[in-house]
Amino acid sequence: MDPRLERLQHITRRHFFKESQVGLGAIGLSSLLAGDAPGAGVASKVVDPLAPKLSHFAPKAKRVIYLHLTGSPPHLDLFDYKPELAKRDGQDCPDTFLKGKMFAFTSGTPKLLGTRRKFAQYGEGGVWMSDAIPHLQTVADDVCVIRSMNTDQFNHAPAELLLYTGSPRSGRPSLGAWTTYGLGTENENLPGYVVLISSGVQPNGGNSSFGSGFLPSVFQGVQCRSKGDPVLYASDPSGMDRSLRRESLDALRDLNELQAKELGHPETLTRIAQYELAFRMQTSVPEVMDIGREPQWMLDAYGAMPGASSFANNCLLARRLVEQGVRYVQLFDWGWDFHGTSADQDIVGGLTNKCATMDRPVAALINDLKSRGLLDETLIVWGGEFGRTPFREGRTATSALLGRDHFPDCFTMMMAGAGVKPGFMYGESDELGFSVARDKVHIHDLQATILHLLGFDHERLTYRFQGRDYRLTDVHGHVVKDLLS
Numbered sequence: 228m229d230p231r232l233e234r235l236q237h238i239t240r241r242h243f244f245k246e247s248q249v250g251l252g253a254i255g256l257s258s259l260l261a262g263d264a265p266g267a268g269v270a271s272k273v274v275d276p277l278a279p280k281l282s283h284f285a286p287k288a289k290r291v292i293y294l295h296l297t298g299s300p301p302h303l304d305l306f307d308y309k310p311e312l313a314k315r316d317g318q319d320c321p322d323t324f325l326k327g328k329m330f331a332f333t334s335g336t337p338k339l340l341g342t343r344r345k346f347a348q349y350g351e352g353g354v355w356m357s358d359a360i361p362h363l364q365t366v367a368d369d370v371c372v373i374r375s376m377n378t379d380q381f382n383h384a385p386a387e388l389l390l391y392t393g394s395p396r397s398g399r400p401s402l403g404a405w406t407t408y409g410l411g412t413e414n415e416n417l418p419g420y421v422v423l424i425s426s427g428v429q430p431n432g433g434n435s436s437f438g439s440g441f442l443p444s445v446f447q448g449v450q451c452r453s454k455g456d457p458v459l460y461a462s463d464p465s466g467m468d469r470s471l472r473r474e475s476l477d478a479l480r481d482l483n484e485l486q487a488k489e490l491g492h493p494e495t496l497t498r499i500a501q502y503e504l505a506f507r508m509q510t511s512v513p514e515v516m517d518i519g520r521e522p523q524w525m526l527d528a529y530g531a532m533p534g535a536s537s538f539a540n541n542c543l544l545a546r547r548l549v550e551q552g553v554r555y556v557q558l559f560d561w562g563w564d565f566h567g568t569s570a571d572q573d574i575v576g577g578l579t580n581k582c583a584t585m586d587r588p589v590a591a592l593i594n595d596l597k598s599r600g601l602l603d604e605t606l607i608v609w610g611g612e613f614g615r616t617p618f619r620e621g622r623t624a625t626s627a628l629l630g631r632d633h634f635p636d637c638f639t640m641m642m643a644g645a646g647v648k649p650g651f652m653y654g655e656s657d658e659l660g661f662s663v664a665r666d667k668v669h670i671h672d673l674q675a676t677i678l679h680l681l682g683f684d685h686e687r688l689t690y691r692f693q694g695r696d697y698r699l700t701d702v703h704g705h706v707v708k709d710l711l712s
Contacts, residue, residue, distance in 0.1 A: 276445045277419045279411045282682025287646025287711075288606035289413075291406060291677070292545045292556045294589060297430055298383065298564030299611025301574050301631050302639035303660050304342045305582075307374050308355045311658040312617055313341030320618045324661045328636075337618035339659070340631065343575050352650030359582045362590035368650040369593050369602070371642045371710060375654025375663040378613050378670045381635045383431035383564070386612035390670055391436050393699045400440035400690070401448065402674065403555040405699045406681060408446045409688050413552030417512065418449035420555045421548055423541040428561035431612070437557055441692040448557055451516060451544075452536070515551050518543050529591040530584075542588035546595050549605055560585065563611055567623040567630015574629050593643055606680055607643040614638025617660040637663050640673070646680040648712045671704030679706045 303309060320337045344357035350367030363370070380386035385395035392399035400408070403420040412419030422437045430436040437448030518526065518540060519533040526532070530539040538560045545556045562581055564572065571577045589609065596602040615631035615638070623630050637656045643649070654666035675685040678699065685704055689696040 275415070276443060277407060277412045277415070279413055280409065282410060283684050283687060284682050286680065286682030287604075288644070288680040288682075289604040290549045290552075290554050290556075291403070291606045291608065291681070292549060292558070292592070293402070294542075294558045294607065294609045295387075295430065295560070296563040296585065296609070296611045297387075297426075297428070297559050297561045299386075299613050299615065299633070299638070300563045301565050301578065301615040302374075303615060303617060303631070304344045304574050304578060305357050305359055306355060306372050306639045306641070307656060307660060308346040308357075309341070309617070309656075309658065309660045312339060312660055315339050315659070316341035324659070335621060335624075337616070337621055337632075338624070339617060340619040340629065343629070344578075350650045352652065354650060354652055359578055360586045362586045366590050366593045366643075369597065369643050371647040371649065371651045371653065373640045373642070373653050373668055373673075373710070374656060375666050375668050376610070376614070376638045376640050376670075376673070377663055377667050378635045378638075381613060381633045383612060383633075384433075386633075386635065387430060387432040387436055390612050390673075391432065392438075392440065393671065393674060393701050397432070397435035397438075398440055399435075399697070400442045400446070400699070401435070401437050402677065402699060403437055403448050403557050404439040404442050404446040405678070405688060406555045408442050408690070409683055410554055410681065412554045417515065417548070417551055417553050419553065420446065420448045420557070421553050422448035422450040422557045422559070423544060424450065424559045424561075425536060425538040425541050426561035427536070430559045436559075441697070442690055448555075451512065515547050516544060518547070525595070528595070529588045531588070538584050539588040542592045543595075546592055546599075546601075549596075549601065550599070565615060565630050566620045566632065567626065567628045568620070570628065572628070572630055574631060577628075596644065602644045604645050606645045606647070606677065608640070608677065609642070610640030611638070636661065642710070646712055647710055651710075653707075653710055666707075666709070668707055669703070671700045672707050674700050675704035676707045676710060680711075 303312070316339060318339050320339055325337075342357070344359055346355055346357050347364075348354065349356055349364045352368060354367040354370065354372055356364050356367065378386055378389060380389050380395050388397060388399075389395045391401045391403075403422075407419035410419075420437070424430070437450070439445075439447035514520075517533075518531055521531075521543065525543070529543045531537070531543045532540065538558070541558050541560075545558060548556050562571070565574050565578060566572050567574060567577075569577075571580065593602065593607065596605055596607075614634040614636075616634040618632070620630035620632050637660060654668060655664045656662065657664045678685040678688060685698060685700045685706070689698045691697075
């Protein structure tokens with residue numbers, strides 16, 4: 228009997244389904260690499276999942292810098308001016324605003340809390356900003372402020388996951404992963420998706436906030452550090468030089484190619500691509516991550532200091548990365564959860580201090596990209612995972628400190644750059660800041676709009692998993708065309 232037929236006689240049903248599953252996965256990835264998947268445009272027989280691809284239509288944005296203020300900034304003290312709320316400061320919150328609502332920490336009847344900040348309008352568009360962000364005031368004509376954001380979640384981790392993956396539960400691909408899956412990257416020596424974290428704490432959603440979910444893992448965010456080795460475990464071990472590393476990777480590649488040919492598992496192909504990328508990154512990443520190469524006046528503009536780990540350094544690094552063709556740069560900055568339970572969470576002094584670490588570098592980033600001709604093709608997104616309440620945090624009722632609770636119903640985000648209207652305010656909350664009064668923008672609408680700016684129909688950028696086609700926006704979302712220039 229033919230040995231192949233004899234082998235078939237002994238294949239169990241479980242083994243058949245296992246082999247069929249990886250075989251189908253390989254077909255899916257090979258289709259992606261050959262240019263057949265949504266967003267693909269460069270045919271290639273080489274294992275390079277991050278090769279540049281064409282989007283569904285001409286994009287306004289070639290790349291994204293997403294600035295996430297983890298914990299969520301108090302929008303009523305920064306962008307959403309409510310003079311009526313200030314007049315009614317200290318009054319009991321009306322029951323009509325609280326009935327049927329859930330808040331994370333509030334107990335009893337909360338007191339309305341008007342801002343202690345001074346507000347004015349800036350730029351030709353008359354964008355409202357407070358005195359907590361004096362540097363952003365100078366770029367008011369470059370930003371688009373959305374004052375009618377809305378989300379379904381009021382706890383940090385689920386809200387952050389919903390924002391980045393379209394689901395409040397882990398397991399879905401992040402926005403950056405969808406972007407690199409659809410577009411690839413323009414620099415084969417750097418990751419397509421880079422993550423930078425400041426203030427010493429990981430995002431609330433953990434690695435899932437920048438993970439690849441069920442997409443091949445090559446599309447997940449690569450976390451880089453602005454101090455020490457930029458990428459952990461990428462350096463050669465003691466006693467191994469670059470030529471020996473090359474020989475070892477060649478041997479690993481040959482073994483992986485044999486396994487890929489035999490089993491057809493998509494993660495084997497991803498592993499080959501990741502090893503090769505890591506080898507190239509050993510020389511390219513340290514160079515691009517060295518902000519000491521920048522002139523002193525540029526460091527001063529951002530408030531950056533070589534060798535430190537800070538949001539300012541990361542904003543400067545974001546410019547350096549997109550300048551080198553990185554497709555998506557994600558910044559997470561911890562410390563924006565202003566409950567008022569400690570001095571650094573107080574919306575007066577604490578907010579002043581925290582904004583001082585953010586305000587200058589964000590304004591510098593906008594100006595820097597603009598001066599280099601990069602702002603027109605780079606989309607900047609700024610914000611948190613939800614908003615803060617128009618009333619006082621219940622735990623601080625007898626405290627001299629002031630804070631605000633989590634609030635999903637209405638909050639503010641800011642965008643700038645490629646394809647969005649500059650010097651523009653969109654949407655409006657009611658006079659006390661409790662709900663959206665006009666032009667509500669749900670998280671899924673924001674996602675759809677970002678993908679549109681990148682050249683994608685959010686309903687067509689899909690990936691088949693467990694028998695259905697998934698997308699970032701789930702079954703929701705529409706493009707907010709009034710935000711587009």
